[in-house]
Amino acid sequence: MADHPRAPVVGMPLRVRYHECDQQGIVFNAHYLAYADMAAFEFYRVVFGSAAYLTDRGIDMVVAETTLRYRRSAVFEDELVVSLSIEHIGNTSLVLGIAIHRGNELVLDGSNRYVWVDIETHRPTPPPEDVRQALRKAAETAR
Template sequence: MSEVFAHRLRVRYSECDQQGVVFNGHYLFFYDVALTEMWRALFGDWARMVEQGYDLVVAEARIRFREGARFDDVLEVSMPVARLGTTSMIVRPVFRVAGRLIADGEVRHVFIDPASKAKKEMPPQVRSVLEPYLDGSAGQAAGASSAPQSP
């Protein structure tokens, strides 16, 4: 079984809309926080990656909403890596509260040269670290996980 990184965060009041649920636009922000924490756990500081001559940008994102997370919920964002291409990778985030599926989706990232912004081949050391996280089934939330963060 492959590993799946998961990050937990607590929903803040300001992230909720007038219906009392998390405003849909925040899910991509939550994903970005989880990706940054996954990168930190696996590779270290994001700035170090840029200094080494590569960066990662979002090329495409899709989120499917199932149920609304609410203020003070602890939201777990699982980060199964679905595909490692030559210049890109796909992550299929799964958002859960107390085991309930809240949302899921797919985000395609492209590796670029930070100076020219041109596509760049995924560094071999990145590929080798991400391969154990490669899993096409986005429904599992096992493996490494970071502690909940306070609001």
């Protein structure tokens, strides 16, 4: 997690569904990762036009590390916004910051570190320059 979070590239609204809640009536912790994954597809659409943009170039992103900090509980029918920001663009990795808000209240923050992989070998590989340029542009636009 960055000490100074960057501006979000994408903010995806969602309403908590009943089946996402546990016996205590709060969102089960694993669902927050699902929310971040759902927002990642919005991120691909905003930054690259679609997720296929990456696979058409022979690359994909896989999660290598996740850090989450649970700040508040979310419950059934809460209206949340899942935001992703570009925290770091590395040679073979990308770190996206995750923030989930209920109104102005921070529910969760964290990050996912993704590794770029070749879709055939599943080995780490640097992304093509056009992918890097799209990420840099998205990061600049979000400021």
